[in-house]
Every structure is written in C-alpha cells, then in structure tokens.
Amino acid sequence: MKYEVVVGGRPFVVEIGDGVTVDGRTATGHLYAIPHTPLFQLEMDGRITPVALTREAGGWELHVGGRVWNAVVVDERTRQLRALSGGGKTGAGGGVVKAPMPGMILRLQVEEGQSVKRGVGLVVLEAMKMENEIRAPEDGVVVRIYAELGRAVEKGAPLVELGPSS
Amino acid sequence: MLVANRGEIALRIIRACREEGLESVAVYSEADARSSHVAAADAAVPVGPPPAAESYLNINRLLEAARSSGADAIHPGYGFLAERAEFADAVAEAGLVFIGPPADAIRAMGEKTTARRRMRASGVTVVPGTTEPVADADEAARTASDIGYPVLLKAVAGGGGKGMRRVDAEREVRAAFQQASSEALKSFGNGDVYIERFVERPRHVEIQVLADRHGTTVHFGERECSVQRRYQKLIEEAPSPVVDQELREGMGAAAVRAAEAVGYVGAGTVEFLLEPNREFYFLEMNTRIQVEHPITELVYGVDLVRQQLRIAAGARIDRTDVPERPHGHTIECRITAEDPFDGFLPSTGAVRYLNVPTGPGVRWDGGIAAGESVGLFYDPLLAKLIVWGETRPAAMSRMRRALDELMIVGVATSQPFHRRVLNHKPFLDGDYDIGYVETHADSLLSAEEPLEDLERIAVAAALAEHERRHAAVPVRLHDAQCDGSTDSAWLRAARRDGRR
Numbered sequence: 001m002k003y004e005v006v007v008g009g010r011p012f013v014v015e016i017g018d019g020v021t022v023d024g025r026t027a028t029g030h031l032y033a034i035p036h037t038p039l040f041q042l043e044m045d046g047r048i049t050p051v052a053l054t055r056e057a058g059g060w061e062l063h064v065g066g067r068v069w070n071a072v073v074v075d076e077r078t079r080q081l082r083a084l085s086g087g088g089k090t091g092a093g094g095g096v097v098k099a100p101m102p103g104m105i106l107r108l109q110v111e112e113g114q115s116v117k118r119g120v121g122l123v124v125l126e127a128m129k130m131e132n133e134i135r136a137p138e139d140g141v142v143v144r145i146y147a148e149l150g151r152a153v154e155k156g157a158p159l160v161e162l163g164p165s166s
Numbered sequence: 167m168l169v170a171n172r173g174e175i176a177l178r179i180i181r182a183c184r185e186e187g188l189e190s191v192a193v194y195s196e197a198d199a200r201s202s203h204v205a206a207a208d209a210a211v212p213v214g215p216p217p218a219a220e221s222y223l224n225i226n227r228l229l230e231a232a233r234s235s236g237a238d239a240i241h242p243g244y245g246f247l248a249e250r251a252e253f254a255d256a257v258a259e260a261g262l263v264f265i266g267p268p269a270d271a272i273r274a275m276g277e278k279t280t281a282r283r284r285m286r287a288s289g290v291t292v293v294p295g296t297t298e299p300v301a302d303a304d305e306a307a308r309t310a311s312d313i314g315y316p317v318l319l320k321a322v323a324g325g326g327g328k329g330m331r332r333v334d335a336e337r338e339v340r341a342a343f344q345q346a347s348s349e350a351l352k353s354f355g356n357g358d359v360y361i362e363r364f365v366e367r368p369r370h371v372e373i374q375v376l377a378d379r380h381g382t383t384v385h386f387g388e389r390e391c392s393v394q395r396r397y398q399k400l401i402e403e404a405p406s407p408v409v410d411q412e413l414r415e416g417m418g419a420a421a422v423r424a425a426e427a428v429g430y431v432g433a434g435t436v437e438f439l440l441e442p443n444r445e446f447y448f449l450e451m452n453t454r455i456q457v458e459h460p461i462t463e464l465v466y467g468v469d470l471v472r473q474q475l476r477i478a479a480g481a482r483i484d485r486t487d488v489p490e491r492p493h494g495h496t497i498e499c500r501i502t503a504e505d506p507f508d509g510f511l512p513s514t515g516a517v518r519y520l521n522v523p524t525g526p527g528v529r530w531d532g533g534i535a536a537g538e539s540v541g542l543f544y545d546p547l548l549a550k551l552i553v554w555g556e557t558r559p560a561a562m563s564r565m566r567r568a569l570d571e572l573m574i575v576g577v578a579t580s581q582p583f584h585r586r587v588l589n590h591k592p593f594l595d596g597d598y599d600i601g602y603v604e605t606h607a608d609s610l611l612s613a614e615e616p617l618e619d620l621e622r623i624a625v626a627a628a629l630a631e632h633e634r635r636h637a638a639v640p641v642r643l644h645d646a647q648c649d650g651s652t653d654s655a656w657l658r659a660a661r662r663d664g665r666r
Binding site for chain 1: 345621
C-alpha cells in the first residue's frame with residue numbers, strides 16, 4: 001500500500017508491504033505500541049525512536065524529540081483522485097493576519113487604505129499582560145480591519161486583511 | 167506553612183516543609199483544584215476563580231485561608247505577591263510570619279529608582295542613567311539624548327521585561343515611552359518609567375545571597391543567566407563560564423553590600439550586567455526565591471528553601487557552612503508550554519503523557535503531572551530540568567541525555583529549543599551573552615528539521631495509518647479530544663504553513 005505523507009511541508013511517498021520503502025529507498029520499519037500510553041517505538045533501519053501518536057481528523061499528530069508534528073497521510077488512490085478533480089489544494093488564507101494567541105486589542109496602528117511595509121506594526125494585542133505587536137508579514141495595503149479596539153479576540157481571529165501593494 | 171503560590175515552586179516549598187517537619191497548606195484557584203501542588207500538601211484551601219487577580223493575587227482570600235487552616239506563616243514563592251511590600255505588611259499585621267525580607271527591603275528594591283539611589287550611596291556601581299522617573303515623553307526624549315542612544319526605558323516598579331523598551335533613536339522614543347508606561351501601569355499599577363544606558367551585549371550574571379536576622383549576610387556565588395529571550399530566562403548555569411574566583415569574590419562582596427544596604431533578610435538575588443572587560447553593574451535585586459535557585463543548591467550543597475524556613479524561625483547562618491567556591495557544574499533548562507518554532511507562543515492542552523528524566527545527576531522540579539491541563543491563566547513554566555556534572559562538558563552531556571529521555575505529550579514545549587542549544591557550538595564553548603538567542607535565531611529557532619528525521623516521522627505516520635486500516639482488531643491509538651475548540655493541531659499547522 002502506497003501513502004503520501006506530508007510533514008513539515010515536505011511530501012514523502014511511503015510504501016508499506018512486506019517491507020517499507022521511503023521515496024523509493026528500501027528500509028526496515030516497525031511500530032510497536034506501548035500499552036496504556038500514547039507511545040510507540042519506531043524501529044527504522046535498526047534505530048529506535050520513541051514516538052507519541054495521536055489520530056486527528058485527516059492525519060496524525062506526532063511528538064518526537066519534544067517537537068509536535070502534524071502529518072497528513074493520504075493513500076495513493078485518494079491522492080490521484082484528488083489531483084484529477086483539482087481538489088485537495090486550498091487557497092492560501094489571502095493576506096489575512098490572524099491573532100496568534102487569545103488576547104485583547106489594545107491599539108490599532110494602521111488605517112484602511114494605508115500602505116504598509118513588511119514588519120510594520122498593525123495591531124497591539126495584549127495577552128498575559130504583555131503587549132504584543134502584530135506586524136505585517138509582507139508589504140501590502142490594508143484592505144480591511146477586523147480588529148476592534150478594546151475587544152477580546154480568540155486565537156486565529158482575523159485582525160487585518162492585507163492586499164497586494166499597488 | 168501556607169504556600170501562596172502554584173505550580174512547580176509551590177511543590178518545591180511543600181517538599182521543603184515536609185523535610186523540615188512542617189505541615190503545609192496549599193491554596194488553589196478553580197483551575198488548579200487537581201494540580202500536583204494540591205495533592206502534595208497536607209491541606210488545601212480554594213481561593214477563588216482562575217484569573218490570578220481573583221485568587222493567587224487576592225490578599226484577603228489568602229489571609230483568610232491562613233486563618234481557616236491555622237497556618238502560622240506564609241511563603242509567597244516567586245511571582246504573584248512575592249515582591250509586593252503591602253502583602254508582606256498584611257501578613258505581619260495578621261500576626262503571621264512572612265517568609266521573605268522585611269517589607270521595607272522589598273519596597274526599597276522594588277522601586278527601581280530608589281534602589282539605584284541606595285546602591286549608589288552604598289558604593290555599588292549601577293548602570294548609568296536616571297535615579298528618578300521621567301515625567302513624560304518629552305523629558306524621556308531629552309534625557310535619552312543626554313545619556314546617548316541606545317537607551318533602555320524601564321518600569322520603576324518593574325521586573326520580568328514588562329514595561330521595558332529598548333530605544334535606538336530619537337524618533338522611537340515617544341512611542342516606546344507610551345508603550346512602556348502603559349504596560350507598566352497595567353502590570354504593576356504604576357506607570358512610572360526611568361531611563362538607563364543600554365549596555366551592549368553584556369552577560370546577565372546574578373549572585374545568590376542569604377541573610378539571617380542577626381546581621382550575617384553571605385553569598386553563594388553566581389548564576390549565569392544570559393540565555394534569554396525578551397528578558398525571559400531560558401537556560402541558566404553555574405558557575406558562569408567567564409567568572410573566575412577573583413571576579414566571583416568581587417561580585418559576591420558587592421551583592422552582600424547591596425543586601426546589607428536595605429537590611430535584607432532571607433534568600434535574595436542580586437542581578438548584575440557583566441561586560442567583557444569584567445566591569446559589572448548592579449541591575450536589580452530580586453527579593454524572593456528565584457526560579458533558578460536549584461543550580462546554586464547543586465554546586466554549593468545548600469537547600470535554599472529550607473534555609474529560608476530556618477532563617478524565618480530565627481536560625482543563624484554559620485559562615486563555615488558556606489563553601490568558598492562551587493563544586494562541579496550545573497545547568498537548568500526551563501521547560502515551558504511554548505512553541506519555540508512559532509515565536510514562543512503559549513501552547514495549551516492536556517498533558518496526556520509525561521516521562522520525566524531520571525538517573526545520575528538529574529533533578530526535575532516540576533509542577534505538572536500527566537492528566538493535568540495547561541491553560542493560559544498562568545505562567546507557562548511547566549518544570550525545570552536541572553543536571554549536575556563534575557565538569558561543564560560533563561554537565562552538558564548529561565543535559566543532552568536527560569533531554570533525550572524527557573517526553574511530554576499533549577502540549578508543545580521548549581524542549582526542542584533546549585536540545586538545539588545543547589548541541590550549539592557557541593553555547594558549548596561558553597561563548598554567549600544576552601544577545602545569544604537573537605544572534606543565532608536562524609539556527610536555534612528555525613522550524614527546519616534534518617531530512618532524515620522528517621523521513622522517520624513520515625514513516626511512523628504511514629505505519630500508524632496502515633495499521634489503523636488493516637489491523638484485524640483495531641489498534642488502540644489514542645484519539646484526540648475533538649471539542650471543537652479553535653486550538654486544534656490542524657489550525658496550528660495551517661497557521662505555521664501560512665506564515666512561511
């Protein structure tokens with residue numbers, strides 16, 4: 001069975017049959033569950049790596065070496081079907097700058113229609129008593145301001161929409 | 167002993183009480199009812215809703231908890247009320263013992279401008295700058311030009327980087343003054359700001375002092391705390407790679423003078439900025455037990471929290487008990503619920519699994535157990551991982567080993583950052599200052615992972631998916647709780663990708 005795994009923004013083709021191949025390279029690979037824990041031991045090419053695995057909609061969350069990874073796992077057939085129908089590719093979130101954490105909007109530092117350079121402060125968000133300046137990720141024009149002064153926002157809430165600079 | 171704190175420091179104090187034969191009373195907010203520190207104490211009293219202002223910072227509730235539980239003394243830990251003079255006063259007025267310095271000493275050191283005046287008067291060198299708050303943005307601009315850019319605006323009542331701004335040029339000074347002042351007002355209820363010269367790339371080296379009620383003040387050498395991000399310490403070590411015995415004695419003597427100048431009692435820390443030319447400047451004194459106190463304990467063979475308890479009970483310090491120099495080497499890594507590869511954003515969730523490193527020379531001061539939740543109400547510090555080794559390289563090697571053993575599942579933590587630092591040549595060479603993390607951000611904070619490691623992760627995910635689909639009896643892989651919160655790992659991943 002062939003799977004396409006996307007992790008860390010990079011795709012891998014993993015084929016699992018009697019053995020394992022990764023991008024065409026043959027390897028040995030086994031996954032042993034450790035009962036009553038979310039832990040597994042990955043044995044690959046003779047090396048053991050402890051891995052915690054949690055299934056989430058659409059893929060797996062992995063804890064390895066202290067890092068958290070989200071892997072999207074799709075079998076080859078599904079991947080081909082998606083490619084044919086043009087699905088599976090979602091557009092980028094436009095130029096919407098979102099709240100990186102829950103907090104309160106303390107200051108709005110731009111106006112709609114204003115041109116901004118990358119790194120310019122857009123909004124000051126207060127979280128955990130610290131003032132966090134949310135900056136423009138790239139050059140652009142402020143198309144819309146979602147953030148309202150003094151309002152609490154959830155993590156991921158849209159703050160400012162940037163359009164391409166004219 | 168009522169412990170007016172939570173998390174790892176509450177547990178640390180409760181352990182000290184037990185070892186001293188004292189009964190301990192924990193307090194907890196509604197968010198902490200099932201926390202480790204509550205389970206460890208002899209008794210526990212609820213003190214209010216999750217926001218700290220309504221619980222851990224609520225002086226009346228805490229005093230009431232002390233009365234109802236029959237406590238004789240209150241240990242404030244660090245943070246929360248530890249450096250609020252009015253709390254020390256209130257505790258004394260309630261007829262209880264405050265485990266800490268006299269309220270006047272807290273006041274003198276807490277007001278940074280007062281502290282600077284007192285230090286100058288007692289011959290301790292401070293960073294050049296004002297010893298009075300600046301009145302407004304215009305005065306800030308004038309004073310900053312006099313001192314010369316870059317300067318640092320600092321909250322008079324400050325600490326922990328709050329209400330602090332670096333200013334490089336005159337055009338930034340007004341906005342920075344406004345930000346620093348408003349942040350200071352919000353964090354400390356006092357918007358006063360003063361200005362000092364920005365010392366370029368010094369090291370942050372602090373001296374542990376201990377003073378009894380009978381006029382004896384001693385020091386336990388230095389802690390090197392230069393691995394910081396936005397004034398938050400991440401890794402500490404003792405001894406400092408650049409402090410020799412002569413410098414140690416000089417800084418130690420200055421720290422003792424600083425403590426004596428304010429009539430200090432108990433455990434305290436005098437922070438210095440150390441320049442490459444071995445000049446050092448008094449920065450501030452922390453009038454409490456410090457997060458990183460364990461590294462001093464390991465190289466000096468002292469239990470600082472138990473010393474605090476004994477000193478409060480009237481014990482005398484015996485100078486012959488204080489080693490002249492540190493023995494071996496220690497490092498501490500602060501394990502926080504923050505994602506180092508996503509701007510150290512706080513991470514929340516339930517800890518589903520925890521494997522704590524053990525074995526020779528390893529100490530874990532934690533306040534979290536599997537099953538507990540990490541929220542946004544409090545400081546993100548989960549635990550401190552501390553190791554001791556005969557030499558600095560031995561300690562480094564041991565820390566790498568301990569970090570390999572540590573497994574925290576459920577929240578993103580600073581663990582992978584520590585692994586990078588402990589494999590980073592400048593750090594291993596002791597070649598770093600407070601600009602270290604910023605300077606090496608490309609290698610330390612990059613989300614990139616070696617291809618070989620990504621490949622293993624991909625194989626693990628594919629094998630797990632394969633087993634799920636093909637196992638005759640479904641393998642029990644833990645399902646994440648889908649509670650519809652906006653904090654799903656998928657949103658986190660999407661956000662990370664979107665930002666690239």
